Amino acid sequence: MKALPGILIGLAAGVVLGVLMAPDKGNATRKRISNDADSFFKDLQDQLQEGIETIKGQYNDFVETSASRTKDALGRAERRAKR
Secondary structure (H helix, E strand, C coil), X not given: CCCHHHHHHHHHHHHHHHHHHCCXXXXXXXXXXXXXXXXXXXXXXXXXXXXXXXXXXXXXXXXXXXXXXXXXXXXXXXXXXXX
């Protein structure tokens, strides 16, 4: 996950350089850059959303596990206190 930002920046730079060096007319090049940028940001948004969903799932799992462990610990403490 740590390499993802670098990969995305490299990909974006490669796309922009590739499009700028292509032998097209200015209008076609600008349209291509716009389309490629839109596609790139859509992909980035999708990946970020997936990452957010993963983090939410991990957080919910952590909260459930913590609540369960806390409840178990309180039960054990209550039983020991009654002894």
